[in-house]
Amino acid sequence: MSDVPTGLETLDFSFSGGRPAGAFASILVGVVGSGNLEVMLEPAEGIDCAVRVETSARGFGPIWQAVMNDFHTRHPLAGVRISINDMGATPAVVSLRLDQAVAEITGGQP
Numbered sequence: 001m002s003d004v005p006t007g008l009e010t011l012d013f014s015f016s017g018g019r020p021a022g023a024f025a026s027i028l029v030g031v032v033g034s035g036n037l038e039v040m041l042e043p044a045e046g047i048d049c050a051v052r053v054e055t056s057a058r059g060f061g062p063i064w065q066a067v068m069n070d071f072h073t074r075h076p077l078a079g080v081r082i083s084i085n086d087m088g089a090t091p092a093v094v095s096l097r098l099d100q101a102v103a104e105i106t107g108g109q110p
Helices: 061-074 091-106
Strands: 009-016 027-030 037-043 048-055 080-086
Touching (some): 009 061
Parallel strands (some): 048 080
Antiparallel strands (some): 009 048, 037 080
């Protein structure tokens, strides 16, 4: 039995390699609300960047894949788990929130 509420779609992405994010405290940016989302970054074991998206906007998997590919190209992090709770944010807002989260763990360094 899934713990995801009815109506949400769950998407999982994984990216290998990249530069280790190092030690950092878990961080949360954004707020779940109409047309917005929250992003949480947590340290994780290993050399992957794992992303789980829970979204109310069903059927947009290819767009999420493109946004996450772009994010990983710009920020090839390793040893990070990213959780995204989405309520219909546009790709631009998703990218903004991801960039804000990375800026928090890197002190603003790319």
